[in-house]
Amino acid sequence: MSVTEYLQQSELFSGLTPGRVGQIVALGHEVVYDAGDAIIREGDPSDEMYVVCSGMVEVTVSRGAIPDVPGPPQLTSIARLGQGQMFGEMALVDRGARSATVRCVQDDTRVYVIPRQSFWDLCDSDHTTGYIVMRNIAADLSFKLRHRNLQMRLGGGER
Amino acid sequence: MIYKVSYVVLGKPHLGAIVNLDTPPRVGDRVQLGDEVCEVREVIDLIPPREDFAYLHVTCRPVGEAT
Numbered sequence: 676m677s678v679t680e681y682l683q684q685s686e687l688f689s690g691l692t693p694g695r696v697g698q699i700v701a702l703g704h705e706v707v708y709d710a711g712d713a714i715i716r717e718g719d720p721s722d723e724m725y726v727v728c729s730g731m732v733e734v735t736v737s738r739g740a741i742p743d744v745p746g747p748p749q750l751t752s753i754a755r756l757g758q759g760q761m762f763g764e765m766a767l768v769d770r771g772a773r774s775a776t777v778r779c780v781q782d783d784t785r786v787y788v789i790p791r792q793s794f795w796d797l798c799d800s801d802h803t804t805g806y807i808v809m810r811n812i813a814a815d816l817s818f819k820l821r822h823r824n825l826q827m828r829l830g831g832g833e834r
Numbered sequence: 835m836i837y838k839v840s841y842v843v844l845g846k847p848h849l850g851a852i853v854n855l856d857t858p859p860r861v862g863d864r865v866q867l868g869d870e871v872c873e874v875r876e877v878i879d880l881i882p883p884r885e886d887f888a889y890l891h892v893t894c895r896p897v898g899e900a901t
Contacts, residue, residue: 759854780868822840826850
């Protein structure tokens with residue numbers, strides 16, 4: 676399956692014509708990661724978003740991190756994301772630092788990297804693409820919140 | 835149709851996953867979530883479908899580690 680075919684199965688591109696998907700695909704590039712590789716790190720500056728073409732990644736946040744206290748912060752996994760899922764989209768929207776660390780948990784995980792600025796430029800120049808993509812990002816963030824709520828209710832997660 | 839699935843693993847707050855599938859999950863299916871294999875116990879519609887996407891919630895329980 677081609678990268679474009681993988682990406683067309685992501686909600687990010689739902690409702691876009693193949694031509695418009697192609698315009699976004701042309702902005703980015705694919706990177707392959709192995710299990711344990713860090714893709715983004717909490718606190719780092721951000722200028723890209725990502726879509727998982729195949730494989731799986733894990734999102735973790737640090738708890739109890741105190742800059743003056745030695746030792747690694749405690750990491751808490753908050754989600755695993757597989758084929759078709761996007762991450763790094765919060766920074767795309769708000770330009771803030773990375774709110775979580777994302778590591779690959781399966782060898783040969785393929786991730787598509789989309790640069791923020793050129794993506795914004797495309798959305799600014801084509802408002803139809805911009806509207807559809809931003810609606811899709813909002814829907815995805817909503818789905819992740821619902822997932823997290825269910826996880827806390829059924830999985831025994833902390834409230 | 836693309837099935838966007840929220841997996842929650844009973845008793846394992848940090849093992850859930852979100853994955854897109856070509857076919858809907860069914861009760862009794864086994865699914866690998868990272869290094870853990872889980873069995874599907876319940877499948878429900880989470881929110882109404884939109885365009886080519888259906889949104890499902892799956893509750894499952896771990897049955898072992900993947901080899």
